Amino acid sequence: MQDNRIRKLVIVGGGTAGWMAAAALRRHFQGGPLEITLVESSEIGTIGVGEATIPTIRAFYNQLGLTDIEVMRATGATCKLGIRFNGWVREGQSFIHPFGHFGQDLRGVPFHHYWRKLGEAGEPTNIADYSLGASLAEAGKFMAPSRNPASTLSIFDWALHFDASLFAQLMRRVAEENGVRRIDAKITKVNLRPEDGFVASLDLHTGQTIEGDLFIDCSGFRGLLIEEALRTGYEHWNDVLFCDRAYAVQSEGVGDPMPYTDVTAHTAGWRWRIPLQHRYGNGYVYSSRHISDEDALAELKAAIPDPLLHEPRLIRFNPGRRKQVWNKNVIALGLASGFLEPLESTSIALIETGIEKIKALFPDKDFAPEIVDEFNDWSRREMERVRDFIILHYWANKRGDTAFWRDCDKVVLPEALRRKIDLFTQRGHFVRYRWEMFAPPSWMAIYAGFELLPETVDPSLDGIDPKTLSAPLAEMRKAIRDVVANAPPHEAFLDQYCRPAPIAAE
Secondary structure: OOOOOOOEEEEEEEEHHHHHHHHHHHOOOOOOOOOOEEEOOOOOOOOOOOOOOOHHHHHHHHOOOOOHHHHHHEEEOOEEEEEEEOOOOOOOOOEEOOOOOOOOOOEEEEEHHHHHHHHOOOOOOHHHHHHHHHHHHHHOEOOOOOOOOOHHOOOOOOOEEEOHHHHHHHHHHHHHHOEEEEEEOOOOEEEEEOOOOOOOEEEEEOOOEEEEEEEEEEOHHHHHHHHHOOOOOEEEEOOOOOEHHHHHHEEOOOOOOOOOOEEEEEOOEEEEEEEOOOEEEEEEEEOOOOOOOHHHHHHHHOOOOEEOOOOOEEOOOOOOEEEEOOEEOEEEEEHHHHEEOOOHOOOHHHHHHHHHHHHHHHEEEEOOOHHHHHHHHHHHHHHHHHHHHHHHHHHHOOOOOOHHHHHHHOOOOEEEEHHHHHHHHHHOOOOOOOOOOOOOOHHHHHHHOOOOOOOOOOHHHOOOHHHHHHHHHHHHHHHHHHHHHHEEHHHHHHHHHOOOOOOOOO
């Protein structure tokens, strides 16, 4: 019987995506015959501004044998309990999207129905008061979640803010220690097989030629293999997501780092502020149709409260995705596969899920069309669902003070998002699909934050006197307040576990 297994895997491009793929796939196929080679040029820079993550990153590096503390020390990381949105509903108003549950479900009925019924009876409360994660974040405190939570009130999760360049270095170290071969060279030519158009090999400026069976394109926006060589095509989403540029800059940082990402609405987009142990990350994501680069730069600089470490860097992007993430024997990962603005910190998470799909559907040399089609279907659906979640933030705004926000309010929603919103506002029901990154609590946080609430509560609560809900919901809020009062400050957690300062960047 012929051995048809993939023997040579070539990853094009390093950075966060390339080295995450190299480390994870080497670990997954350890002991097998698969050879993994990563080609990158030290003369070519990377975007490297991805500093915020979601909790899945912790499971990713745990599978590589790394602990939270090891990663935090190596990358200058701080803890992230969620995202605080400032001024998205109206000026001066904020809310937090936490990583965790709200309240306790009772009798099989989701908590938000009880919360809504009490509010309609004249006792409105902030839904964040029923979330331990949101309450800790608001107080600037942090503690590790309980491994055996006493109730759903104790359930929350957390992620990291880290230096993406240092994280890529850490992934490189793990990958190389486990046998990944790195070649520092520029690719001068991509050679295609004449009989079927598959990638056969790569010519390097050193004179080498690198052959491969399967190629993973981590070459960034350029898409060296997936686009320049294979002409796969790109599906643009700038009709529903207007932002197409960003300025990014690092600053010294003042005060204790907060355990959340700050995203603040601005004239034609939004500004991020992310605390690390040794600096802050800042940026302005904006629509070039609604503000000039010069005015955007001035707006960003005026909003940063501490000294800049360098001049802001302009990044141009097109929201959307490759029409096929897997084309012939090339799989695109990271920016090469498409781009969605980092409003909900999904860039690195999409790298993680892309790697999981590669593991699940790893091919042989036949590259069965059924496998390729399934991979592309999964990828398309997941990317569209993240897109829809981001669109919701813009469409639900109540600002109306600039042309950008007025135009966002007029966007024609994708049908799947429209259906989700309708089912929630009419009945309080969450629609959940496979390959969906954000669970109902995340949708609840955004719905409630933007004041999109159900018109009716679950009819099973019709027989409940709203007055009887006041005491138990007050007990929930008190239980959370008591935990937060006794939790240590975020800075104290960092001092105890994550100092000294991280390793120096190369």
